[in-house]
Structures are given as structure tokens and as C-alpha cells.
Amino acid sequence: MDIFLTRALQLIVSLSILVLIHEFGHYLFSRLFKVRVERFYLFFNPLFSIVRIKKLGGKLKFAWFSRKAPETFKEATDQTEFGVGWVPLGGYCAISGMIDESMNVEQMAQPEQPWEFRSKPAWQRLLIMAGGVVFNFILALVIYSAVLYTWGEEYVPIQEAPMGMEFSPVGHDLGFMDGDRLLAADGVAFERFDEHTLRAIDESKTVTVWRDGAEVEINVPDGFIERIIEAKQGFAAYRFPTVIREITNGSPAKNAGLLPNDSLTAINGVSTLTFSAFADALFNHKDSLVTLTYYRSGIEQQVQLQPDENGKLGFYPKMYSELFPTRKLSYSVLASIPAGIKKGVKKLTGYASDMKFAFTKEGAKSLGGFGAIGSLFPPSWSWSIFWETTAFLSIILAFMNILPIPALDGGHIMFLLFEVVTRRKPGDKFMEYAQMVGMFLLLALLVYANGNDLYRWLFK
Incomplete structure (x- = not known):
């Protein structure tokens, strides 16, 4: 299969899983607090839906390739319409009595009903809004634990890389030489070479390398990672024949x-x-x-x-992992759970720490959209890498959704926390305007990020 199609398929499958679990988190807490969920969809359905499903009279009724829901679906207003759209870019959970991206102002103009989101106490609404983020993070922990149990971990110990490392021009400028073996940052030994290694170097004063049979100390300047981002050439990689x-x-x-x-x-x-x-x-x-x-x-x-x-x-x-001796770690079911949790928490804190670079000039240029996300997947299908990448994307989705931006879950949570503290509920008009501003910001970010992908594809 073509590399583009392989990565595109992995991206669609991965995002479908993540969105389904995210929206299920909202759905579960909504039903727990007896809030009606009008529609629960995988993929978006402008113009028509591939399938609509609703429980009527105790039986499931199906409507295939329909532009509108059948009239019979209106008979059971307390039941959720499940469905599959045709635009594979996510999905949604339409909660009754909530100002969201659907902007259903007509419903909000009607008298408040006991089954609506807006009628519930602030703490219940808070849990409903946090449900998606919580479920995404739990999913990441479950996947990491399952991957560790199924495949374990295998890596080339960084201190034992026989040919050392190869450095980018910015690495050479900082004093590193091809063939150096990275040993430690501020005296703390490295175990493997990954994103955590770069963070450790960025937070240190000196890095110790093995060069020509002796240890050499290299001073780390301020703004180490910013210089790497600006150079757009990475920092280092294993050398291999x-x-x-x-x-x-x-x-x-x-x-x-x-x-x-x-x-x-x-x-x-x-x-x-x-x-x-x-x-x-x-x-x-x-x-x-x-x-x-x-x-x-x-x-x-x-x-x-x-x-x-x-x-x-x-x-x-x-690749180097096929040529050099590797260290293999295996996990039992019980051992994989705390190891998976530790890995997920470490990924989350690392990603949160890296977010500060997104607000720099060069960091903004490096932002990417669906193309950049798709490139995270391997060119040929590997279940272990697919699930590892899906877990990481689940963490990203959880973190990005908790940001206090209107139209995101974090924006709703921010206003709910304001309500809890001040005991004043923001007005519907204010929430509508905030939702529109948030949607505009998200759309602008989406266009910018995917524009970066297109620019890199066309000109670089």
C-alpha cells in the first residue's frame, strides 16, 4: 500500500478511536446525571448520514444514507440518535440544553427543562464537560499498559551505542562531535535517547560525552531547545552503518x-x-x-x-535497533499497569512542558495539522507503533481540550469554575459570543497549522 494511504488510514482509525472515547466520556456523565444526549456521532454528517440508529418501542431502528432523521425518530425524544457521518475528521455528542458548536439558540430560548444540561448543578456540568478529557487520559494509560504487556520495551542503551551519535549543525556549534556518546546531564546518566533526553539537556548546565577514550564536559547554553527548533534540523541521532x-x-x-x-x-x-x-x-x-x-x-x-x-x-x-544490541524489558499484567501509568504521566508532563515553545516565533512556524500528525505514524503498518502513537495523540487531545479556550472543553470548565467561585452563572448571550470567538480562533489555528503542512509539502 502507498505510504500516504497507509499513514492516512492509520490517522483516520486512530482519530476515530480517540474521538469515540472522548465523546463517550461526555455521554456517560450526561446519562449518569440524567441529561439527554440528542445525538452521538462518529464522523461529521453535513447533508446526510451514512446510518442513523435509534431505539423505538424497545427495538433498534436504522435509517441508511438519509438526509434527515425519519419522522418516527421524533417519537422517542428521550432516546439518543446514534450515527455515522461521512466526513472522517472526528465526531460529536449533542447534549440537550448546552451551548456548543451547533449554536442551537432556538432551544436555549425555550424554558429550561429538567433533563437539560443547563438545569443541572454546576458540579455535575463540570464533570460532564471534563468527561472527555478524563476518558482520553485514561485511554492513554490503558494503551500504554497494554503495549508494555504485549510487546514490552526494546531500546539501544545510549551509553552502549557502538558508533556514538551523529549531530546536526546546531549540535556541532554547541561543541558536540560526530561519534560522541552521550553519557550524562549534570551528572545524571542517560538511559536511552528520546524526547526526555533533550529536555534533560535543556534543563542542565553541562553534558558529559565519551570522546576518543575520555570523558569531555560540554557547557549547555540557555535556550538550547529554542536553538534546535530554530535550526529545524534536530539535534542528534544514532550513527549506524x-x-x-x-x-x-x-x-x-x-x-x-x-x-x-x-x-x-x-x-x-x-x-x-x-x-x-x-x-x-x-x-x-x-x-x-x-x-x-x-x-x-x-x-x-x-x-x-x-x-x-x-x-x-x-x-x-x-535501523540501528536492528543492528546493535538492544535491551529488552518484559512486563507482567500487574507490572504493566504502574509502568503504563508512569509512562503516560511522563508523556503528559513532557508535552505540557514543551507547549511553551509553541508560543515562540520558530515554534509557531513548526506547528502542523493533519499532515504533521499523520507523519507520526510509520510508513508501513506496525501495531505496536500504531498503539503507541494513538496513546500519545490521546494525551495531546486531552491536554489541548483542557486549555481555557471558549469552544473547547477547557473553556466551558473555565466558565463553570467561575460560576462555582462567584455563584454567578454567565448569561446565555455571553456564552454564545464566547463560543463564536472560540470557534473562530480554533478555525484560524486549524487553517494556519494545515497551511504550514501545505507550505512544507510544496516548497520544502
Whole structure:
């Protein structure tokens, strides 16, 4: 399957799960407090719905591909209409007597009814609004625990990376050198290289690396992460040799007779010890005939071939985790639960800490929409990575929804907390205007983020 379609499918499935659970949180608390839920939909349904389902007279009734709900559906106003729309960008839970994105001002103009959201005590309304966020966070913890139990954890210990790290230009400017092995930040040893490593470096004064058989101290300047964001080149990655994992049919590599597990070591006699050095050398010889040196079963061989116009040979390399010794951690059912909770909390606090960079000039430029989110998924389907990514997106959805912005759950919670403290309920007109302002801000952010995706795709 095409990489774009694979990632798009993963994105749609993941967001569908997250939205379904989020809206179910609102639904469950609404029903708990006897608030009517008029509609519960997966996907949006402008113009028509793929299916509508409602319980009438004790039996489920279905309406397929309908523009409007059948007249019989109006007979059971106390029952929820469940359905599936056709725009796969989320879903919604329409709660009776609540000012939301539907902007149903006619209903709000009618006398207050005991089954409506607005008639309930502030603490019940608060729990209803917080239900989606709570369920998303719980979902993330459940997924992380299940992933740890099913697949465990496997990683290359950062201090044991045999070829060290490769650094971006900004890393070189800070004093790091290719081949350095990261040891510690302010004396606290690193275990693995991930987003938490960067945060630890950003919060430290010095970083210790292993270089040429000795420990070297590197001073960390203020604004470490801001400089990385501004450079848009990352910071570091594991160095690893070029070993073929998979070859594309009809590619230069296939036509030259290369095979999986071949180790590619030089181009035109110039040694390329790492994959990045190999890729750079190929790019510099695109559309030119080159002599490739490689090892197969321990025997050195050479072949002449020509990279394509993009400087590619048409193969997927083995990643460092396939080439270097890894550390495998397995979890029992009981052990996976606290480990999953710890991982989820760490992801949440880390993401919340990183949010401050979104308000910088370069951070704003790095914002992305559906394209950026889709790129988080692997190019080929992997259930473990899919669920890991889904758990992380669930945390992002929970955090973003709790922000005190009108039209988000956090905006409603903010006004409810104001009501609890002051014992004054904001007026319906004020809530309508606040909802419109919030929707405008969210729409502007959506356009901006997806515009960034489009710009990067077209021009970078």
C-alpha cells in the first residue's frame, strides 16, 4: 500500500478511536446525571448520514444514507440518535440544553427543562464537560499498559551505542562531535535517547560525552531547545552503518543485483561508514555512474550502478535497533499497569512542558495539522507503533481540550469554575459570543497549522 494511504488510514482509525472515547466520556456523565444526549456521532454528517440508529418501542431502528432523521425518530425524544457521518475528521455528542458548536439558540430560548444540561448543578456540568478529557487520559494509560504487556520495551542503551551519535549543525556549534556518546546531564546518566533526553539537556548546565577514550564536559547554553527548533534540523541521532533491509522492485539496487543484508561501505573508493555519509555521497553523485563497495557474507564485492535523479538506490536500510544490541524489558499484567501509568504521566508532563515553545516565533512556524500528525505514524503498518502513537495523540487531545479556550472543553470548565467561585452563572448571550470567538480562533489555528503542512509539502 502507498505510504500516504497507509499513514492516512492509520490517522483516520486512530482519530476515530480517540474521538469515540472522548465523546463517550461526555455521554456517560450526561446519562449518569440524567441529561439527554440528542445525538452521538462518529464522523461529521453535513447533508446526510451514512446510518442513523435509534431505539423505538424497545427495538433498534436504522435509517441508511438519509438526509434527515425519519419522522418516527421524533417519537422517542428521550432516546439518543446514534450515527455515522461521512466526513472522517472526528465526531460529536449533542447534549440537550448546552451551548456548543451547533449554536442551537432556538432551544436555549425555550424554558429550561429538567433533563437539560443547563438545569443541572454546576458540579455535575463540570464533570460532564471534563468527561472527555478524563476518558482520553485514561485511554492513554490503558494503551500504554497494554503495549508494555504485549510487546514490552526494546531500546539501544545510549551509553552502549557502538558508533556514538551523529549531530546536526546546531549540535556541532554547541561543541558536540560526530561519534560522541552521550553519557550524562549534570551528572545524571542517560538511559536511552528520546524526547526526555533533550529536555534533560535543556534543563542542565553541562553534558558529559565519551570522546576518543575520555570523558569531555560540554557547557549547555540557555535556550538550547529554542536553538534546535530554530535550526529545524534536530539535534542528534544514532550513527549506524548502511545495511540493506528491503529493496524496491525496479530500482537501481535491484537491477544491480544487491540483496538484503548487504553492507554498503564505500562509493568510488571513498569510505562511507555511516548511513548519513552514504546518503550524502549518493546525493552528490545523482545521475552519475558510481562504483559501490559492499560486503556480502563477509566477502568484499563491487558493482557499478547509477543512482536515480534524487540520489537514491531504492532500498530501505536496517535501523540501528536492528543492528546493535538492544535491551529488552518484559512486563507482567500487574507490572504493566504502574509502568503504563508512569509512562503516560511522563508523556503528559513532557508535552505540557514543551507547549511553551509553541508560543515562540520558530515554534509557531513548526506547528502542523493533519499532515504533521499523520507523519507520526510509520510508513508501513506496525501495531505496536500504531498503539503507541494513538496513546500519545490521546494525551495531546486531552491536554489541548483542557486549555481555557471558549469552544473547547477547557473553556466551558473555565466558565463553570467561575460560576462555582462567584455563584454567578454567565448569561446565555455571553456564552454564545464566547463560543463564536472560540470557534473562530480554533478555525484560524486549524487553517494556519494545515497551511504550514501545505507550505512544507510544496516548497520544502
